[in-house]
Amino acid sequence: MEADFAVVAQGIRKRFGAIEALRGLDLSIRVGEIYGLLGPNGSGKTTIIRCVAGLLRPEAGTLSVLGGTPRAAVNSGRVGYMTQAPALYADLSVEENLAFFAALENVPNASQRIEESLRAVDLLDRRRSVVSTLSGGMRTRVSLAATFLNHPSLLLLDEPTVGVDPVLRHQSWARFRRLAAAGITILVSSHVMDEASRCDRLGLIRDGVVLAEGSANELVSRAGTRDLESAFLSLAEAR
Amino acid sequence: MDVRRVRAVAKRIVLGFRRDRRSLGLLFAAPIIVLSLVGAVWGSTTERAPVVAIATDRFAGPPNVIDRFLSSSIIQGRRATFDEGSRQLRDGEADALVWLDGQSAIMHIVIEGSDPLASGTIGTAVQRAFVEGLTALGQVPGPRIVIEQLYGGSDYSLLDYLAPVLVAFFAFFFIFLLSAVSFLRERTTGTLERLMATPLRRGELVIGYLVGFSFFALLQALVILVFTVFVLQVHYRGNLATIFIVEAVLVVGAVSLGLLVSAAARNELQAVQFVPIVLLPQVFLSGLLIPVDQLPDYLRPFSTVLPLTYANEALRSVMIKGYELADPLVLRDIGILVAFGLVMAVGAVASIRREVA
Numbered sequence: 001m002e003a004d005f006a007v008v009a010q011g012i013r014k015r016f017g018a019i020e021a022l023r024g025l026d027l028s029i030r031v032g033e034i035y036g037l038l039g040p041n042g043s044g045k046t047t048i049i050r051c052v053a054g055l056l057r058p059e060a061g062t063l064s065v066l067g068g069t070p071r072a073a074v075n076s077g078r079v080g081y082m083t084q085a086p087a088l089y090a091d092l093s094v095e096e097n098l099a100f101f102a103a104l105e106n107v108p109n110a111s112q113r114i115e116e117s118l119r120a121v122d123l124l125d126r127r128r129s130v131v132s133t134l135s136g137g138m139r140t141r142v143s144l145a146a147t148f149l150n151h152p153s154l155l156l157l158d159e160p161t162v163g164v165d166p167v168l169r170h171q172s173w174a175r176f177r178r179l180a181a182a183g184i185t186i187l188v189s190s191h192v193m194d195e196a197s198r199c200d201r202l203g204l205i206r207d208g209v210v211l212a213e214g215s216a217n218e219l220v221s222r223a224g225t226r227d228l229e230s231a232f233l234s235l236a237e238a239r
Numbered sequence: 240m241d242v243r244r245v246r247a248v249a250k251r252i253v254l255g256f257r258r259d260r261r262s263l264g265l266l267f268a269a270p271i272i273v274l275s276l277v278g279a280v281w282g283s284t285t286e287r288a289p290v291v292a293i294a295t296d297r298f299a300g301p302p303n304v305i306d307r308f309l310s311s312s313i314i315q316g317r318r319a320t321f322d323e324g325s326r327q328l329r330d331g332e333a334d335a336l337v338w339l340d341g342q343s344a345i346m347h348i349v350i351e352g353s354d355p356l357a358s359g360t361i362g363t364a365v366q367r368a369f370v371e372g373l374t375a376l377g378q379v380p381g382p383r384i385v386i387e388q389l390y391g392g393s394d395y396s397l398l399d400y401l402a403p404v405l406v407a408f409f410a411f412f413f414i415f416l417l418s419a420v421s422f423l424r425e426r427t428t429g430t431l432e433r434l435m436a437t438p439l440r441r442g443e444l445v446i447g448y449l450v451g452f453s454f455f456a457l458l459q460a461l462v463i464l465v466f467t468v469f470v471l472q473v474h475y476r477g478n479l480a481t482i483f484i485v486e487a488v489l490v491v492g493a494v495s496l497g498l499l500v501s502a503a504a505r506n507e508l509q510a511v512q513f514v515p516i517v518l519l520p521q522v523f524l525s526g527l528l529i530p531v532d533q534l535p536d537y538l539r540p541f542s543t544v545l546p547l548t549y550a551n552e553a554l555r556s557v558m559i560k561g562y563e564l565a566d567p568l569v570l571r572d573i574g575i576l577v578a579f580g581l582v583m584a585v586g587a588v589a590s591i592r593r594e595v596a
Contacts (some may be wrong), residue, residue, distance in 0.1 A: 053436040075438045087433035091255040104437040130258065146433075159247075161497035 006031045006154050006185040009054055011061035014047055019049040023208035024061065029187055029201075031153075034180050036199030037189040038232070042152060044208040046084065047156050052187065053081045061196075066153055073154070077105045080147030081156045081227050087140040090132040097131060098149060105150040117145040120175065137168050144172075148179060155179065157188040161195065173198045174203040193229045204232050211235040240446075244439050248447020252421070253454060262417055270409045271466055278471040279407060282398040282430045289334035289361045292324035292370070299341025307372030308337075314368045325349075334361050390560050395469040397472055402473040403554035404527045407547055408461050410486050411493045412518060414456040414473075418497030419510045423450060423588075427506060429464050431591070441591045445584055449494055456490035460590065476561030482554060488576040489550040493584030496546075502590030526555075549575045 003167065007029040008168060010143060014022040022044050029035040037045050052057045054070035059174045065073040073079050088097050101108040118124040121141035131139060147155055157176070161169045173195070179198075180186055188199065196202055203210045204219065212219055212235050216228055223231035256262055290400045291314045293305055310315035319327060320337075327333035348365050350358050357380060391400065425431045434444060464483055475482065500517065504510040522528060522537060525547035531537050534542060542548045553572035556562040562569050 050432075055432060057436055074436055076353065077438055079436070081433065081436035083429050083433055085429050087429040089251065089255055089430060090428075091258045096254055098253075100247055100251045103250075104244055104434070104439045106241075106243065106438070138512065 004030060005064075006063045006066055007187065009048065009051075009061065009064075010052060012048065012058045012061040012063060014044075014056060014058050021208055022051075024060065025205070027203045027210050027213060029185060031185055032180065032183060033200040034176060034186045034188060034198070036196055036202045037187065037205055038191070038193065038196055038202055038228075039189075039205035040191055043205045044190075045191075045205055046158055048205075049131075049156050049187065049189060049210075050168045052154075053079065053156055061205065072193045077107075077150045078153040079156065080150070080152035080154070082143055082147045082160055083156060084158045084162065086136075086143035088131045088139060088142055088146070091130065093128050093130050094118070094129040094134070097142060098146055102149045105165055110149075112151050113151075119148050120148070120178070121145045122171075125139075137164060140164065140172075144175070148184065151184075153183075153185060155184050155186045157186060159189050159191070161190065161192070169195075192233065193227075196228050202228075204235060206232075206236050206239075209239075211239060240440075241438075241443060244443045245447045245450065246445055248439070249451035249454070251418055251453025252448065253345075256328060256455060262421075265413055265417060266455055267462055270413055270459065270463050273409060274405070274463065274466055274471065277401075278398060280399060282396055282471055282473075285300070287316050289364050290317065290332070291335045291361075291365055292317055292319040292327050292333040294319060294321040294324045294336060294338040296320045299336035299338045303376060304372055307375055308368055310437060311368035311371055313364050313371065316368070332464055337365060337367055339592060355356070374504045390476075391474075398471065399474045400559065402467055402471070402475075403558040404525075404547075405538045405550045406467055406482075406486060407489055407550040407554050408464055408522070408527060410456070410490050411521075411547060412462045412514075414452065414459060414490050415497045415500075415517065416511075416514060417455075418448070418452050418494045419504070419506055420497075421452070422498045423501040423503075423504055423507060423510045426501065428478065435591075441588045444591065445495075445587045448498055448587075449491065449584060452494040452497075453491050456494055457477040460486040460521055461492050473558075475558040477557035478563065481557050481562075481569065482565040485550060485553045485557065485569070488573055488580065489546060492546050492576055492583060495580045495587055498587035499583050502587070521545050524548070526551045526554070546576055569578035 007027070009025055009027045012022050020236065025044065025048055027048070037048070039045055042114070046107040047056065051058050052065055053202050054074040063070060066078055072220045089100070092100070098114045098117060100112060104116060105111050112147055118127055121139060121144055123141055123145065124132065126138065132141065134142065144160065161172050164172060176186055176188065199216070201213065201215055202219060204214050205211065211232070212222065214222065220226070220228055223234045225231045225234055278437055287362065292310060293316060295305065295318050298305060309318070316331070316519040321338065324336040328336050335353060337347065339346045344465070350361050368586050435595060460483065463481070464486060468475060468479065496517065498515045501510060504513060520541065524534065524542040525531070525545045526542070527547065531539065531542045531548060543549060553569050556566065556568055564570070
């Protein structure tokens with residue numbers, strides 16, 4: 001059972017001072033699927049992603065990532081994490097940034113992997129450009145390329161399409177789908193409901209708990225509503 | 240500890256600096272400009288002989304004493320009445336007014352007095368000119384006093400005495416500022432979070448930073464030393480390599496302190512606000528301006544925890560007194576500076592721990 005899931009979280013609690021960001025959150029992400037974590041700002045999406053990335057330690061609950069602790073999964077180099085804002089070094093070129101992250105993760109055949117990754121995000125021709133000269137959208141793509149240099153088993157993408165225009169957003173999702181087809185499990189967060197249909201399964205999150213899990217169709221039929229947004233509202237009220 | 244990851248962090252810093260002209264300017268151009276200014280201000284002996292008005296209407300000594308006094312090269316003497324001399328003193332035309340009271344046999348020297356440093360120099364010059372005059376007239380019996388110095392000499396300018404502490408201060412200041420701001424950028428731009436989600440360990444990150452920054456810090460220390468010794472032509476007695484070793488351990492400690500301080504700041508402005516907090520106590524308590532043994536008792540314990548105290552002591556001992564590296568005092572100071580750097584580095588690692596689980 002455990003082997004079928006890339007991430008299993010049970011009863012996760014995390015508090016920041018007076019604010020309880022996660023209040024007993026449960027979720028399970030199957031190997032090879034695109035799992036969308038959908039919810040409004042401040043619902044706990046980034047907090048649970050940071051827990052999965054080994055950056056925050058939950059105060060209660062159990063969290064299994066790729067069959068072990070989050071930190072062990074990260075240390076094994078099998079987890080790629082893309083932060084909400086592109087985390088790149090503006091003074092370095094695209095290639096130098098990727099070479100740096102490749103070195104940290106002991107990526108074999110680094111130059112070949114860098115080329116592959118840049119081709120996947122259509123930025124091979126900008127490999128020598130200094131990051132500070134790139135547009136916001138390009139930086140997001142470089143940031144994404146840096147996450148799959150090591151052919152990870154799990155990709156964590158924290159609101160990767162925020163502030164991205166519709167054309168680029170469409171291209172981004174096509175890219176995520178290609179990565180999933182290559183066998184990578186993807187956890188992607190968003191607060192935009194219309195991105196739900198692009199995910200295999202969803203977790204609707206609000207006030208630090210997952211209200212319901214399932215495919216978009218399952219959730220809509222379970223709530224007995226016309227669309228996902230109404231399903232979300234109905235599930236939130238029922239709680 | 241993975242050496243490849245440490246090397247990657249260090250290389251990243253070196254590559255980043257290559258395109259960061261402002262930081263490179265702060266590292267290499269700024270110390271040279273500041274040291275040039277310091278050299279221009281303190282390096283040449285432009286001491287002006289004080290202008291002294293002698294109140295002839297109140298001078299109760301023989302006229303030839305006045306003549307001798309006025310012909311001294313130590314002062315620029317001029318005759319005046321008491322009232323005229325007083326006016327000159329008030330208007331800044333004279334630095335001192337002198338008269339000799341016959342009844343009490345007291346020689347009065349009135350000086351302007353708003354600058355205690357200048358007051359001391361003027362008072363001493365007037366006394367020396369007067370004694371010189373009396374001696375020439377055969378009115379002061381006794382031996383002629385000749386003062387010699389164990390260290391330094393009459394050809395030493397103020398800069399020669401200040402150079403050791405200035406070398407330490409500038410090397411410390413610029414690299415501390417730069418490492419604090421740079422590591423802070425790592426936190427504020429989100430790259431630190433990204434790094435912590437890789438197999439990179441906190442210790443490896445801090446050591447990588449230390450290696451990368453120390454490369455520039457040592458280069459800067461070398462530039463400061465070469466400029467001080469060969470361009471400003473500051474006198475030094477000790478070995479240049481020993482001077483560099485002291486500077487090197489100081490700047491590596493400054494990098495560690497910068498990394499630690501960046502943990503307490505939320506943005507670059509706050510990091511800059513730490514500069515006076517970290518540096519001003521060291522300006523006043525490390526022996527830079529006032530010797531540590533002349534500080535009030537209750538302040539001396541503070542100076543013992545400041546790295547510049549030990550750097551100043553070691554650099555003065557080596558540059559002015561010619562102490563060798565093997566001298567126990569120099570070795571002790573270097574040891575304390577190394578310990579300081581290690582403690583700060585451990586603190587920097589711990590500061591990352593607090594922020595990211």
